[in-house]
Amino acid sequence: MKLISMAFSFLPLLALSLFLISINYVSTTPADTSFTCSADSPPSCQTYLTFRARSPYTALENISDLFGISRLSIAEASNLTLENEKILYDQLLLIPVTCSCNGNHYFSNVTYATKTGDSFYVVASSVFQNLTNYLAVEEMNPTLNPTNLTVGDQVIFPLSCCPKQNRDRYLITYVWQPEDEILHVSTMFNTSSYDVANENNFRNFTAAVCRPVLIPVSKLPTFPPPRHLPGSESKKSKKHQIIFIIFGTTGSFFLFVLSWFLIYRYRSRKSKRILAHNESSFEFTDLLNMKKVSKQEPLVPTKKNQDKLLPEVSGYLSKPIMYDRKEIMEATMNLSERYRIGGAVYKAMIHG
Ligand SMILES: *[C@@H]1O[C@H](CO)[C@@H](O)[C@H](O)[C@H]1NC(C)=O
Ligand SMILES: *[C@@H]1O[C@H](CO)[C@@H](O)[C@H](O)[C@H]1NC(C)=O
Ligand SMILES: *[C@@H]1O[C@H](CO)[C@@H](O)[C@H](O)[C@H]1NC(C)=O
Ligand SMILES: *[C@@H]1O[C@H](CO)[C@@H](O)[C@H](O)[C@H]1NC(C)=O
Ligand SMILES: *[C@@H]1O[C@H](CO)[C@@H](O)[C@H](O)[C@H]1NC(C)=O
Ligand SMILES: *[C@@H]1O[C@H](CO)[C@@H](O)[C@H](O)[C@H]1NC(C)=O
Ligand SMILES: *[C@@H]1O[C@H](CO)[C@@H](O)[C@H](O)[C@H]1NC(C)=O
Numbered sequence: 001m002k003l004i005s006m007a008f009s010f011l012p013l014l015a016l017s018l019f020l021i022s023i024n025y026v027s028t029t030p031a032d033t034s035f036t037c038s039a040d041s042p043p044s045c046q047t048y049l050t051f052r053a054r055s056p057y058t059a060l061e062n063i064s065d066l067f068g069i070s071r072l073s074i075a076e077a078s079n080l081t082l083e084n085e086k087i088l089y090d091q092l093l094l095i096p097v098t099c100s101c102n103g104n105h106y107f108s109n110v111t112y113a114t115k116t117g118d119s120f121y122v123v124a125s126s127v128f129q130n131l132t133n134y135l136a137v138e139e140m141n142p143t144l145n146p147t148n149l150t151v152g153d154q155v156i157f158p159l160s161c162c163p164k165q166n167r168d169r170y171l172i173t174y175v176w177q178p179e180d181e182i183l184h185v186s187t188m189f190n191t192s193s194y195d196v197a198n199e200n201n202f203r204n205f206t207a208a209v210c211r212p213v214l215i216p217v218s219k220l221p222t223f224p225p226p227r228h229l230p231g232s233e234s235k236k237s238k239k240h241q242i243i244f245i246i247f248g249t250t251g252s253f254f255l256f257v258l259s260w261f262l263i264y265r266y267r268s269r270k271s272k273r274i275l276a277h278n279e280s281s282f283e284f285t286d287l288l289n290m291k292k293v294s295k296q297e298p299l300v301p302t303k304k305n306q307d308k309l310l311p312e313v314s315g316y317l318s319k320p321i322m323y324d325r326k327e328i329m330e331a332t333m334n335l336s337e338r339y340r341i342g343g344a345v346y347k348a349m350i351h352g
Pocket of ligand 3: 101140
């Protein structure tokens, strides 16, 4: 591929030297894509422009409105079905136009009503994606002031096109993109790189970035889906997958360690608790005694019993005692400070 592009980078030099040898060559301008016409050129013809579906012209109806062409003819040229007219962002479309010779250049006129913030340059470079340039627009609209347009002004945009075609050959206007390479573009149009270079007078395609060039085809191309969108998406999803895998692995590892740790702690606690339970077995009987005692003197629990009550609770933890909320509220006098022993822990007597 490098070899081929290297070969092509020499072609302009070759072409230039051939032109220099030729006695007829008088123009001093470097070889360029020619949209010129003369008196003996065909007056007008049907041809195609390429247009990328970009915001806000992403729906077929908007593109059809912009070019003043029926939706059906765009759909037919771009091999879209009208029912399923969902166009991908940046998708290349073929716009059928009538291209005419306007004295010395081939143009397809499109009338555009200016909106707020529009200038010839902005509309030519963003709305019409450099299919024309502001100088040609100024020439075409001599009555309008390029720096003071009124919203709603009808401006004629002359889009570059070329009808020089035989019955079995179209010349499609394509705006060269910064990332384009001749091999890639000719593959996209299913045409030969040589024909593309030849049709554009072996021009320097690096200098053609954001300018219209002509792509000769024998059959209307069907463009692949926009290349950078699905590509970046799959790259993104791959990236996401990798991140997901990394997080998943480390996450599950930590979960494993955590659960192992919890199980270990639970087991050691359980064994401790069994131990504690055995130790407190004598206290349990003691509590029963205490209960009897407290029934005799319900209001004044002895100091000895108070000390015993707290450790006793741990003995019951494996078998919690449930109390009614009403009972707790009554016993603590609505969680009174008097019964609080710290934080949200209260001490009170329920049923003795
Ligand atoms: C695109 O078409 C829709 C529906 O007809 C319309 O509401 C919207 O304003 C159009 N957008 C542009 C930029 O023309
Ligand atoms: C046009 O699209 C249809 C599917 O929508 C496909 O079957 C057909 O091959 C396409 N035509 C060309 C010329 O690529
Ligand atoms: C474009 O419009 C201008 C002004 O109406 C006209 O002079 C010119 O001939 C038109 N060119 C084409 C190619 O239709
Ligand atoms: C049109 O060309 C200009 C530079 O000449 C560039 O900044 C702009 O991005 C181009 N517009 C599009 C839609 O590619
Ligand atoms: C722009 O044009 C309007 C009328 O079309 C005029 O009133 C205004 O003064 C003009 N502004 C400038 C800066 O020329
Ligand atoms: C490309 O063009 C050749 C004929 O020039 C044709 O046989 C082939 O099917 C085309 N490929 C695609 C993908 O359209
Ligand atoms: C092509 O054009 C680019 C930018 O204008 C320039 O840097 C480069 O040297 C040119 N290449 C040739 C072979 O003329």
